[in-house]
Amino acid sequence: GRDRVEKAVTIERTVKLLLTTDKPLYQPGQSIRIRALALGALDRTPAAGQSVQFTIEDARGNKVFRKAVQASAYGVASADFTLATEVNNGEYKVTAQLDQTTSEKTVTVKPYVLPKFQVKIDTNRTFYQPGQQLAGTVSADYFFGKPVTGGDVHVQGFAYSIGRERVVDLRGKTGDDGKFAFEITLPTYFTGGTQGEETGTFGLEVAVTDQAEHVEQSARVVPVSADPIMIQAVPEAGQLKPGIENRLYLLTAYPDGTPAE
Numbered sequence: 001g002r003d004r005v006e007k008a009v010t011i012e013r014t015v016k017l018l019l020t021t022d023k024p025l026y027q028p029g030q031s032i033r034i035r036a037l038a039l040g041a042l043d044r045t046p047a048a049g050q051s052v053q054f055t056i057e058d059a060r061g062n063k064v065f066r067k068a069v070q071a072s073a074y075g076v077a078s079a080d081f082t083l084a085t086e087v088n089n090g091e092y093k094v095t096a097q098l099d100q101t102t103s104e105k106t107v108t109v110k111p112y113v114l115p116k117f118q119v120k121i122d123t124n125r126t127f128y129q130p131g132q133q134l135a136g137t138v139s140a141d142y143f144f145g146k147p148v149t150g151g152d153v154h155v156q157g158f159a160y161s162i163g164r165e166r167v168v169d170l171r172g173k174t175g176d177d178g179k180f181a182f183e184i185t186l187p188t189y190f191t192g193g194t195q196g197e198e199t200g201t202f203g204l205e206v207a208v209t210d211q212a213e214h215v216e217q218s219a220r221v222v223p224v225s226a227d228p229i230m231i232q233a234v235p236e237a238g239q240l241k242p243g244i245e246n247r248l249y250l251l252t253a254y255p256d257g258t259p260a261e
Contacts, residue, residue: 016041017052017103019096025108026092029085032056032107035078036096038071046075053097054079059090059109071098083109117142119208119218127223127255128202131188138180140208140216147178151210155180158203159187174208190224199225199255225255 015038022033034054038047048071056065064087069077077096089110096103117140124135138155140148150173157168167187174180190200204220229252236247252260 019103031082038075052077057093058088121220134184153180154207223255
């Protein structure tokens, strides 16, 4: 007679590629440093001596760099590409390929200006309940140590109901110490948390403009919860089992994530 046996098999990559660059953002004229680590998918053996092909495409899809590099004894291959001073700005796609295995990464190429001063947002609490008063302070300081005095401050607060809604719009100026204090009454209702619980987040966005018309921004999100302590109950088996003794683990934490000892 005859018999037939079928069995499903899994096809996986024989090599895994880890592709990295030294920075996520580059200016025209800078060098993009690329590095790839090639290891066996099953035994993690370095792909020593194998050829790794590096390519870079600019924001318009033009291939601007291609180079084949032999992996070292540790499975590492690297290459450098220097950008021209006048290039297409935008997202550049970096690709490493070994045989049929490909790894991709995106970097941004555009001119940028280093920040002149730093903006920080401090609040009087790490979490709030709906309707509570939020007291905060905006601090602006130059990197050489002096405060940003007389700077224009724009504070916006955002909450989520049906969508992202701006509920606060404040303006002021920093004092001689580079600080600006503000108070906000939070909305009485928040959405976006666990079903049946009034939990959510409140977003703060701040822009400071110094007297030289230079603008720096900062943002912060604070949790808001109707309950001051969050409690979770987790069955030992993942779900309750009938007919046996079930062990439950209780986790108590504040809305900001710190344990409620």
